[in-house]
Amino acid sequence: xxxxxxxxxxxxxxxxxxxxxxxxxxxxxxxxxxxxxxxxxxxxxxxxxxxxxxxxxxxxxxxxxxxxxxxxxxxxxxxxxxxxxxxxxxxxxxxxxxxxxxxxxxxxxxxxxxxxxxxxxxxxxxxxxxxxxxxxxxxxxxxxxxxxxxxxxxxxxxxxxxxxxxxxxxxxxxxxxxxxxxxxxxxxxxxxxxxxxxxxxxxxxxxxxxxxxxxxxxxxxxxxxxxxxxxxxxxxxxxxxxxxxxxxxxxxxxxxxxxxxxxxxxxxxxxxxxxxxxxxxxxxxxxxxxxxxxxxxxxxxxxxxxxxxxxxxxxxxxxxxxxxxxxxxxxxxxxxxxxxxxxxxxxxxxxxxxxxxxxxxxxxxxxxxxxxxxxxxxxxxxxxxxxxxxxxxxxxxxxxxxxxxxxxxxxxxxxxxxxxxxxxxxxxxxxxxxxxxxxxxxxxxxxxxxxxxxxxxxxxxxxxxxxxxxxxxxxxxxxxxxxxxxxxxxxxxxxxxxxxxxxxxxxxxxxxxxxx
Amino acid sequence: xxxxxxxxxxxxxxxxxxxxxxxxxxxxxxxxxxxxxxxxxxxxxxxxxxxxxxxxxxxxxxxxxxxxxxxxxxxxxxxxxxxxxxxxxxxxxxxxxxxxxxxxxxxxxxxxxxxxxxxxxxxxxxxxxxxxxxxxxxxxxxxxxxxxxxxxxxxxxxxxxxxxxxxxxxxxxxxxxxxxxxxxxxxxxxxxxxxxxxxxxxxxxxxxxxxxxxxxxxxxxxxxxxxxxxxxxxxxxxxxxxxxxxxxxxxxxxxxxxxxxxxxxxxxxxxxxxxxxxxxxxxxxxxxxxxxxxxxxxxxxxxxxxxxxxxx
Numbered sequence: 001x002x003x004x005x006x007x008x009x010x011x012x013x014x015x016x017x018x019x020x021x022x023x024x025x026x027x028x029x030x031x032x033x034x035x036x037x038x039x040x041x042x043x044x045x046x047x048x049x050x051x052x053x054x055x056x057x058x059x060x061x062x063x064x065x066x067x068x069x070x071x072x073x074x075x076x077x078x079x080x081x082x083x084x085x086x087x088x089x090x091x092x093x094x095x096x097x098x099x100x101x102x103x104x105x106x107x108x109x110x111x112x113x114x115x116x117x118x119x120x121x122x123x124x125x126x127x128x129x130x131x132x133x134x135x136x137x138x139x140x141x142x143x144x145x146x147x148x149x150x151x152x153x154x155x156x157x158x159x160x161x162x163x164x165x166x167x168x169x170x171x172x173x174x175x176x177x178x179x180x181x182x183x184x185x186x187x188x189x190x191x192x193x194x195x196x197x198x199x200x201x202x203x204x205x206x207x208x209x210x211x212x213x214x215x216x217x218x219x220x221x222x223x224x225x226x227x228x229x230x231x232x233x234x235x236x237x238x239x240x241x242x243x244x245x246x247x248x249x250x251x252x253x254x255x256x257x258x259x260x261x262x263x264x265x266x267x268x269x270x271x272x273x274x275x276x277x278x279x280x281x282x283x284x285x286x287x288x289x290x291x292x293x294x295x296x297x298x299x300x301x302x303x304x305x306x307x308x309x310x311x312x313x314x315x316x317x318x319x320x321x322x323x324x325x326x327x328x329x330x331x332x333x334x335x336x337x338x339x340x341x342x343x344x345x346x347x348x349x350x351x352x353x354x355x356x357x358x359x360x361x362x363x364x365x366x367x368x369x370x371x372x373x374x375x376x377x378x379x380x381x382x383x384x385x386x387x388x389x390x391x392x393x394x395x396x397x398x399x400x401x402x403x404x405x406x407x408x409x410x411x412x413x414x415x416x417x418x419x420x421x422x423x424x425x426x427x428x429x430x431x432x433x434x435x436x437x438x439x440x441x442x443x444x445x446x447x448x449x450x451x452x453x454x455x456x457x458x459x460x461x462x463x464x465x466x467x468x469x470x471x472x473x474x475x476x477x478x479x480x481x482x483x484x485x486x487x488x489x490x491x492x493x494x495x496x497x498x499x500x501x502x503x504x505x506x507x508x509x510x511x512x513x514x515x516x
Numbered sequence: 517x518x519x520x521x522x523x524x525x526x527x528x529x530x531x532x533x534x535x536x537x538x539x540x541x542x543x544x545x546x547x548x549x550x551x552x553x554x555x556x557x558x559x560x561x562x563x564x565x566x567x568x569x570x571x572x573x574x575x576x577x578x579x580x581x582x583x584x585x586x587x588x589x590x591x592x593x594x595x596x597x598x599x600x601x602x603x604x605x606x607x608x609x610x611x612x613x614x615x616x617x618x619x620x621x622x623x624x625x626x627x628x629x630x631x632x633x634x635x636x637x638x639x640x641x642x643x644x645x646x647x648x649x650x651x652x653x654x655x656x657x658x659x660x661x662x663x664x665x666x667x668x669x670x671x672x673x674x675x676x677x678x679x680x681x682x683x684x685x686x687x688x689x690x691x692x693x694x695x696x697x698x699x700x701x702x703x704x705x706x707x708x709x710x711x712x713x714x715x716x717x718x719x720x721x722x723x724x725x726x727x728x729x730x731x732x733x734x735x736x737x738x739x740x741x742x743x744x745x746x747x748x749x750x751x752x753x754x755x756x757x758x759x760x761x762x763x764x765x766x767x768x769x770x771x772x773x774x775x776x777x778x779x780x781x782x783x784x785x786x787x788x789x790x791x792x793x794x795x796x797x798x799x800x801x802x803x804x805x806x807x808x809x810x811x812x813x814x815x816x817x818x819x820x821x822x823x824x825x826x827x828x
Contacts (some may be wrong), residue, residue, distance in 0.1 A: 010621075014621050017618045017619075018616070018618040019615075021615035021618050022604075022607075025607050025614070025615065026604055026606050026607055027606060028606060041747070332601070332602050332603065332605075333602035334605065336598060336599070337598075337602055337616070339568070339569060340567055340568075340590060340591065340598075341590065341619040341620065343585040343590055419565070452538070515570040515571065516564075
C-alpha cells in the first residue's frame with residue numbers, strides 16, 4: 001500500500017486537481033462561464049458597432065481626430081505662441097507683469113452671450129521651448145497660472161509646482177528657462193535677481209533646434225449642474241487670457257525674429273476665419289499676448305474600456321457559477337464526500353477558490369482580451385475618437401478585467417460557503433459588487449456618495465479597467481459616470497481582493513468548526 | 517493492510533438531546549461487524565464521528581490507531597458509504613469517481629476497475645441524476661472501494677437494493693472481510709444482518725447494549741425453554757420435576773420445561789419409559805434477540821418527546 005502520509009503540497013495539488021475535475025465535469029458550470037465570456041464579447045462588440053461618430057464645425061463633417069502627445073496619450077495643444085528659433089543650449093528670461101481675461105458665463109437669456117472679466121484657475125502665461133509649432137510636439141515650459149502659482153510643465157503630463165500666487169502689475173513674476181543638452185531647468189524670481197529653481201525636465205523628443213518664446217493659454221470654463229432627475233450636466237465655455245511680458249532676453253544662438261502662431265486654432269466653415277483667435281501686440285519690448293485653449297492631457301474621446309459594457313452581465317453569470325460550485329455540494333450533502341476525501345477542510349475551501357478563481361480569470365482574460373482590442377478597432381472604424389493608450393495600459397485594462405472577474409468569483413464562492421444557500425449568496429454578491437457599481441455610475445447618486453461607494457464596497461475593483469488617469473493640472477468633472485474611479489486601478493482591485501480574502505478566511509474558519 | 521476501528525467512550529450532545537452516551541466498541545479486521553440498533557440509537561452519528569465529519573464532545577475514534585482527520589489520503593485507508601443520494605445529478609457516474617480518485621492521487625484506471633466491480637459498466641457515462649436508488653448504492657460502494665482500503669464503513673447499504681442486489685452485497689462484504697479487511701455495516705433491521713455479519717454491535721440510546729457474535733446473541737436470548745409434547749403428562753411432569761426442572765402446563769398434551777437441556781429430557785423420559793412425540797428446544801430468532809435487547813431503548817424513546825432530533 002502506498003504511503004498515506006504524503007500530504008503537504010502534494011496533497012493540496014491533488015485536491016486542486018480533484019476540484020478542477022469536479023468543475024469541468026458539470027456541463028452547467030462550464031456553460032455558465034462560456035455564457036459569461038459570450039455576454040462580455042457580444043455586448044461589447046454590439047455597442048461598439050452601434051456607436052458611430054463624426055466631427056466638424058458648422059455643418060461640415062470631418063473625421064474625429066485626436067492630437068497625441070510625445071507619450072502617445074491624447075492631448076489638447078492650443079495656445080498663442082510668440083517665438084523664435086534657438087539652436088542648442090541657451091536660455092530665455094521674461095517678466096510677466098499681469099494676467100487678465102474674460103469668461104463667457106452660461107447664457108441668462110438663451111442665445112445672448114454673457115461675458116465677464118476674469119481668468120480661470122488654470123489659465124497659463126509663461127515661456128516655452130517646443131519642437132516646432134506642431135500640435136502635440138514635445139515641449140518644456142515654466143509659467144504662472146491664475147490660481148495654481150508657478151508651474152514647470154513638460155510633454156503635457158509632467159507638472160511640478162513652484163511658489164503659489166498669481167501676478168498683477170504690482171507684483172510681477174520673473175521666469176527663466178535654461179536649456180543644457182536634453183535637460184531644461186525652470187526658474188522663478190520676484191525681482192529678476194534672486195532666482196529659485198522650479199524644476200527640471202527632460203522632454204522626450206526635443207531636437208537641437210527648438211522654438212523658444214512666450215505663450216498664453218486659457219482652458220474653457222467648466223460648470224457642473226445637477227439635473228433634476230439625478231445626473232449632472234457639464235458645460236465648458238469659451239475663455240481667454242491676456243498676459244503682458246517684458247524684460248525679454250534670449251541667450252544663446254537665437255535665430256530669426258519673433259514670429260507668432262495661434263497653435264491649434266480651429267477655423268470657421270470658410271476654412272480661413274479662425275474661431276476664437278488669439279492676439280499679439282508688441283510695443284517697445286513689451287509683448288501683450290492673448291491666448292485661448294490649453295496645453296494639457298485630454299480625455300475628450302471614447303475610452304477603450306467603454307467596450308466592456310457587458311462586463312457586469314458577465315460577472316453575474318460568473319457569480320452564479322462560483323456560488324453553485326459550492327452550494328450545489330452543500331445542498332445535496334456531497335460536501336461530506338468531499339470532506340471524507342479531504343478531511344482538512346480549510347484546504348478544500350482554498351482548492352475550490354483557486355479553481356474557480358483561475359477559471360474566472362481565464363474567462364475574464366479571454367472576454368476582455370477579445371473585446372477591448374476588437375471593440376476599440378470597431379469604434380475607430382466607425383469614426384469615433386478613441387483615446388490612445390500604451391500597449392501596457394491596454395494589457396492592464398484586460399488583465400484588470402480578468403483579476404476583477406477572478407476576485408469576484410472567489411468572493412462569490414466564499415459567500416456560498418458562508419450563506420449555504422445559492423439564491424442568498426448570489427443576491428449578496430450582486431448586492432456587494434454589481435449594485436454599488438450601477439448606482440455609482442448611473443448618475444442617480446450625488447458625486448460624493450458615488451465616489452465613496454467605489455472606495456468602500458467591493459465595486460472598487462472596477463477601477464482596474466480605467467485606462468485614462470485623472471490629472472491634477474486639468475480641471476475636469478472626474479465622476480464615476482465619466483469613467484473616473486476614486487481609487488487608482490491597483491488600489492481599487494486591492495479593496496475587492498481584501499473583501500474576497502476576508503470572506504475566504506471566514507469560510508475556512510466556518511467550515512473547519514462546523515459539523516459537516 | 518490490517519486495521520481496526522476503535523471507538524472509545526464517545527459522547528455527543530445536540531442541544532438537550534444526548535445522541536452519544538459513552539459509545540465504545542472495536543471493529544476487528546477479517547470479519548463483517550453489524551452495527552444495529554433502532555433509529556436514533558446513534559449509529560450514524562457514531563459513523564460520522566469516526567469519519568471526522570462530526571466532532572464528539574468526549575471520547576475518541578481511531579482508525580488504525582489514528583484519528584480520521586490526520587489521514588493524508590484517507591480513502592486509501594477507509595472506504596465509506598454514508599448517503600448514496602449525495603451526488604451532483606448532472607455529473608456522470610464515472611466522473612464522480614474520477615474526481616474522488618484524483619483527490620487521492622489515483623487515476624482513471626482504478627475508476628474503471630471499481631465500476632466493473634460493482635457492475636455499473638453499462639451506465640458509467642450516464643448522469644448520476646437519472647440513477648435508481650439501487651444504482652446509486654452501487655455507485656456509493658464503488659466510491660468506498662476506490663482506494664482499496666483496509667477498512668470499510670457502510671451506513672444502511674442494503675437500502676433500496678433489490679433482492680439480487682442484497683445477495684450481491686452480502687457476498688461482496690463477506691469476500692472483502694475474508695481478504696482481511698475490517699467491515700462495519702449499519703442497519704436498523706436485524707434481519708439484514710442474518711447471513712451477512714459475523715459479529716454484532718447493538719446500539720441503543722447512544723451506547724452499546726451488546727457486543728457479541730451472532731451465535732452468542734441468539735444463545736443469550738434463548739432462555740433454555742424446551743417444549744415437550746406427550747400423551748403421558750403427569751408421568752412426565754413427575755420425572756422431570758424430580759430431575760430439578762420447572763415445568764409449566766401449556767395445554768392438554770404440551771408442557772414447557774425450564775432448567776433442563778433437551779438432550780437430558782430425552783434421556784430421562786426414555787429411562788422412565790414415558791412416551792413423547794416431540795421435544796423442541798426453543799431457539800430465539802435474531803430478530804427476537806434484538807427486540808429483547810433494544811426494547812428499553814425503544815420504550816424510552818417513545819416516552820421522551822423532543823428526542824426526534826437525535827439522528828440515527
